[in-house]
Amino acid sequence: MAAVEAETIESGKPTTPVGGGFISAYTLAQIGAFVSFMPLLQVLLPLKAESIDPAGKAVVLSQVAIWGSLVASVANLLAGAVSDRTTSRLGRRRPWMILGALCTVASYLAIKAADSTAELLAGVIGFQLAFNMMFAALLAVLPDRVPDAQKGRVAAFLSLGHPVGGMAGALLVGGLLVDEGQRYLAIAAVLLVSIAPFALGLKDAPLNPRARPPMDWRGFVAGLWVNPLVHPDFGLAWISRFMVLVAITLTQSYMLFYLQDALHYSALFPGRRAEQGLALLTTAATCANVACAMIGGMLSDRLKRRKLFAAGAALVLAGAMVTFSMTPGWPVVLAGFVIFGCGAGCYYAVDIALVSTVLPSQRDVGKDLGVLNLANTLPQALAPMLALYFLGPSHVNYQALYLVAAGLALAGALTILPIRGVR
Helix, strand or coil, rough: CHHHHHHHHHHCCCCCCCCHHHHHHHHHHHHHHHHHHHHHHHHHHHHHHHHHHCHHHHHHHHHHHHHHHHHHHHHHHHHHHHHHHHCCCCCCHHHHHHHHHHHHHHHHHHHHHHHCCCHHHHHHHHHHHHHHHHHHHHHHHHHHHHHHHHHHHHHHHHHCHHHHHHHHHHHHHCCCCCCHHHHHHHHHHHHHHHHHHHHHHHCCCCHHHHCCCCHHHHHHHHHCCCCCCCCCHHHHHHHHHHHHHHHHHHHHHHHHHHHHHHHCCCHCCCCCCHHHHHHHHHHHHHHHHHHHHHHHHHHHHHHHHHHHHHHHHHHHHHHHHHHHHCCCHHHHHHHHHHHHHHHHHHHHHHHHHHHHHHCCCCHHHHHHHHHHHHHHHHHHHHHHHHHHHHHCCCCCCCHHHHHHHHHHHHHHHHHCCCCCCCH
16 A cells, blocks of 8 residues: 555555545544634634633734734645655654644643733744644645545545534533633644544655655745646636635634624523533534535535535525524524535535645645645635624624625635536
8 A cells, every 4th residue: 555655646646445444534633633723713712812802802813813824824835845745754744743733732822821912823823833734734645545536425524524623622612611721621632632543544655755846945936826727727616715715714703703792692591601602503503514514525426516516505605694694583593504504514525525636736735735725724814804894893793794705605606617627
């Protein structure tokens, strides 16, 4: 197997099917990665922002999110390129998974200890550097090891990371645990326990130094530009993912404040915290998310049609966001979040299979995935900027915020349709 992988690194796409053990371990690692950051971004950072400046919590959260996501964009690009060129005896990807996971845990200490905006920003920057070191290597394993015929199935399992990671984190952080230290300890333990089996058991063949792509920094920076005229499918996939993920980021990042300030959750349910409401929403949506991810991923393999499922899922997301913009009662918000889970599950499952098929080069998958991942990280910078503007001076205009999110999801769906290299 190692010989086959080594040949794949140098010659082209993988052709050897992966087994159930690999898929299981890879899925567990993906879930652990999402547990390491989703409750941090959705619950712990908003609560930390509120503790630092209760009146300006949305501004503090937005400032931290903007700068953290810009650092994440650069870090992911560099981490992908460096792992492409790593000639360690441990392999190309494994060293960065292990080091990144350990440094991510260390960054939690800095975030927990922060008592000012500057200290919180420093902790978040450290987290983004460490997490992207790990996640870039983890993501590159998909095109490294999984043949095209299995990408939809494997991507369906990997897409469980987002809903299951979000649900587990919300339950741990928003529901079961109240003490701040226990919350950080819980996500750190989950990360290490989930990443370790995959990283240590991965057949990660060392890269032959003679096959190592040259690290020309000027060429590297120039290579970050993927000409959409030369690679139009990749360009369209990038733009589509960017717009849809801006919409998803807007929806998720401010949902806790939406429950606090627009829905007045604590007044609706006396004695209960908004974090508990978010945990309930996330849990309900996860059931729909998982089902739609598995169905969408496997059907897209069977029917060999990625665009139909990805575009349809983005339209479902847009519909859910329109519902949130109306600030309806709690039952409708709960139903809308289940619909949101359906759309997100199918979108994440199918879109990752779609974009991994239209990558410009198999030789530089880490770098190309880093360019693609800008469509994941840059939305985390743009979304807070949009939120600061559309929430208005009072920071509570959620109708405008979620209508903008719906429009972006709709535009993302339409951008998928012209892609030609994938049905």
